[in-house]
Amino acid sequence: MEIKAIGCEPLSLKRIGVKDGHTLKVYAETGGYKSLEKALSMTPEQIIQEVKDSALRGRGGAGFPTGMKWSFVPKDSPKPKYVVCNADESEPGSFKDRYLMEFDPHAVIEGMIMAGWALGSNTGYIYTRGEYKYLIDIMDVAIREAREAGILGKSVLGKQFSFELHTHTGAGAYICGEETALLSSLEGYRGHPRLKPPFPAVEGLYACPTIVNNVETFTSIPQIIEMGGIKWRDLGTEKSGGTKLWSISGHVKKPGVYELPMGYADMEKFIFEDCGGMLRDDKKLKAVIPGGSSVYIMNAGQILGKNVTMDYEGLVAAGTMLGTGGMMVMDETVDIMESTKNLTEFYKHESCGWCTPCREGTDWLVKIFDRIASGGGRPEDAQLMLDICDNIEGKSFCPLGDAAAWPIQSAIKQFPGDFKKWLSDKTSSNGVAPNL
Amino acid sequence: MAAHTATSFTDKVLVSDEVAEFSPAIIDEMKMHVAKYPADRTRSALIPLLMLVQRERGWIDNPGVNFLAKFLSLEVTDVWETATFYSMFNLRQVGRHHIQICKTLSCRIMGEPDITEHICSKLGIHPGETTEDRKFTVTMVECLGSCGTAPMMQIGFDYHEDLTVEKVDKILTDCK
Numbered sequence: 001m002e003i004k005a006i007g008c009e010p011l012s013l014k015r016i017g018v019k020d021g022h023t024l025k026v027y028a029e030t031g032g033y034k035s036l037e038k039a040l041s042m043t044p045e046q047i048i049q050e051v052k053d054s055a056l057r058g059r060g061g062a063g064f065p066t067g068m069k070w071s072f073v074p075k076d077s078p079k080p081k082y083v084v085c086n087a088d089e090s091e092p093g094s095f096k097d098r099y100l101m102e103f104d105p106h107a108v109i110e111g112m113i114m115a116g117w118a119l120g121s122n123t124g125y126i127y128t129r130g131e132y133k134y135l136i137d138i139m140d141v142a143i144r145e146a147r148e149a150g151i152l153g154k155s156v157l158g159k160q161f162s163f164e165l166h167t168h169t170g171a172g173a174y175i176c177g178e179e180t181a182l183l184s185s186l187e188g189y190r191g192h193p194r195l196k197p198p199f200p201a202v203e204g205l206y207a208c209p210t211i212v213n214n215v216e217t218f219t220s221i222p223q224i225i226e227m228g229g230i231k232w233r234d235l236g237t238e239k240s241g242g243t244k245l246w247s248i249s250g251h252v253k254k255p256g257v258y259e260l261p262m263g264y265a266d267m268e269k270f271i272f273e274d275c276g277g278m279l280r281d282d283k284k285l286k287a288v289i290p291g292g293s294s295v296y297i298m299n300a301g302q303i304l305g306k307n308v309t310m311d312y313e314g315l316v317a318a319g320t321m322l323g324t325g326g327m328m329v330m331d332e333t334v335d336i337m338e339s340t341k342n343l344t345e346f347y348k349h350e351s352c353g354w355c356t357p358c359r360e361g362t363d364w365l366v367k368i369f370d371r372i373a374s375g376g377g378r379p380e381d382a383q384l385m386l387d388i389c390d391n392i393e394g395k396s397f398c399p400l401g402d403a404a405a406w407p408i409q410s411a412i413k414q415f416p417g418d419f420k421k422w423l424s425d426k427t428s429s430n431g432v433a434p435n436l
Numbered sequence: 437m438a439a440h441t442a443t444s445f446t447d448k449v450l451v452s453d454e455v456a457e458f459s460p461a462i463i464d465e466m467k468m469h470v471a472k473y474p475a476d477r478t479r480s481a482l483i484p485l486l487m488l489v490q491r492e493r494g495w496i497d498n499p500g501v502n503f504l505a506k507f508l509s510l511e512v513t514d515v516w517e518t519a520t521f522y523s524m525f526n527l528r529q530v531g532r533h534h535i536q537i538c539k540t541l542s543c544r545i546m547g548e549p550d551i552t553e554h555i556c557s558k559l560g561i562h563p564g565e566t567t568e569d570r571k572f573t574v575t576m577v578e579c580l581g582s583c584g585t586a587p588m589m590q591i592g593f594d595y596h597e598d599l600t601v602e603k604v605d606k607i608l609t610d611c612k
Contacts, residue, residue, distance in 0.1 A: 001585050091579070170483065342539075
């Protein structure tokens with residue numbers, strides 16, 4: 001697996017491959033915690049302004065402008081405030097945060113302390129998915145090092161500012177990547193999402209003002225403070241600032257985590273040159289899911305010769321979304337009915353059960369897929385599934401419902417042939433018997 | 437063949453008032469977790485403590501749950517409410533080596549079906565079952581964030597990536 005920057009100096013990947021880069025010693029030797037000193041000499045307003053100027057958009061999938069999110073935290077609240085790192089990386093196709101936490105845990109800590117200073121918070125939690133236990137252990141060691149060095153604790157770097165940081169384990173639930181479900185889970189409850197508003201910035205953890213950001217979002221903050229918001233933004237585009245980590249998997253020669261400047265041109269070059277092209281030279285590109293399983297699937301015709309730029313706007317223009325940047329590449333051996341069935345099973349399993357459209361809808365969709373895969377496809381099934389999707393999309397309590405509907409809607413639209421075969425002559429498009 | 441028939445946790449709830457016991461070292465570890473949260477918010481420690489109970493007892497059983505309810509001043513049903521939501525909590529006993537094979541898309545298209553078939557035929561069980569000697573349980577799980585190194589499986593907490601049939605054979609042989 002490759003881990004490298006293309007088209008830019010490595011920023012988020014700066015310490016990947018640096019020996020002992022995860023230790024405080026090497027982190028400090030390579031410029032770490034320098035920008036924290038700078039940040040602590042700035043006012044909270046100045047920091048928030050730099051983050052706004054940077055055009056940093058949340059790296060967890062939704063792409064909400066981070067500076068704006070921070071500015072929603074009420075300044076005059078008498079309640080304690082919390083900074084929470086969302087390390088519940090569970091989006092199929094996304095695996096970038098793993099490597100950030102493994103190789104650069106102090107960058108997560110530094111970004112979170114800065115957020116604490118900017119927002120007037122003295123406590124942070126890193127909510128990590130339970131399966132990533134080895135990363136929790138790495139973070140615990142890093143936190144201990146930082147505490148012993150006076151970087152965390154009652155007086156951060158000798159300043160009159162206290163910040164404590166704790167790790168917290170999840171226990172296997174995709175829904176806990178949704179920020180309000182994460183907070184329910186962090187309070188010891190089932191991971192059910194909460195009604196918004198109030199947004200977590202106003203009433204989050206323990207009904208106190210809370211900021212929840214993705215791992216990569218936090219590790220971007222020290223970079224922004226170090227080089228200045230405008231300069232960081234200009235690495236990317238005006239609306240999508242900075243650089244972004246892409247996880248790429250599936251049928252390419254060099255899968256891995258790549259750091260690209262926002263606005264990288266273009267997706268075809270990325271897949272066929274940077275990632276080495278198709279895994280098997282004699283197989284053609286069939287489909288790409290560019291941003292993690294929850295975004296619209298693209299067919300080869302939407303990519304080849306289309307100059308798709310890799311940023312939020314470019315992917316929307318191409319008919320999909322950036323999401324978490326978890327790109328899954330499929331060659332012509334993949335049957336899109338089968339791949340969509342696989343993802344729908346995922347959403348059914350991960351639906352928290354709180355609201356009816358998502359709980360019942362995903363269950364019915366899997367039942368229909370099962371019937372189709374066992375040879376019982378009917379011509380009207382495509383429309384039936386679209387009708388069910390229509391009853392989930394926009395009608396569920398949280399975005400998981402939308403995320404379940406979009407892959408099906410786009411798959412039926414972009415790959416009608418793959419469905420038609422199953423619904424009429426009942427053979428898979430790749431000519432093999434159904435094995436899903 | 438699968439020999440072990442799981443006891444459902446609800447049966448256990450009805451029949452057992454037994455409370456699990458833990459060594460002082462484990463209690464200290466639990467207190468360390470509780471101390472991370474505000475004094476009036478100790479329920480926050482529930483999931484980390486359920487993880488500890490599972491590590492010590494192998495699964496989430498009724499005595500373990502009764503202990504946590506007492507330890508955190510919760511109702512027994514509060515603990516079950518949370519425990520039954522999360523897929524990592526084993527509500528039935530599993531083998532010493534819990535093989536969790538990722539079945540989500542990137543692993544699925546990169547060879548997971550062959551890996552699953554190989555493991556299951558080698559162990560003589562289906563996904564969801566435990567071997568007669570209680571050594572292995574095979575579970576199919578959703579994405580574990582290892583798509584770039586697919587196919588993959590997790591045994592206990594250890595990631596095994598870029599799997600091939602040969603690699604799987606060696607990993608299984610190394611499981612004592």
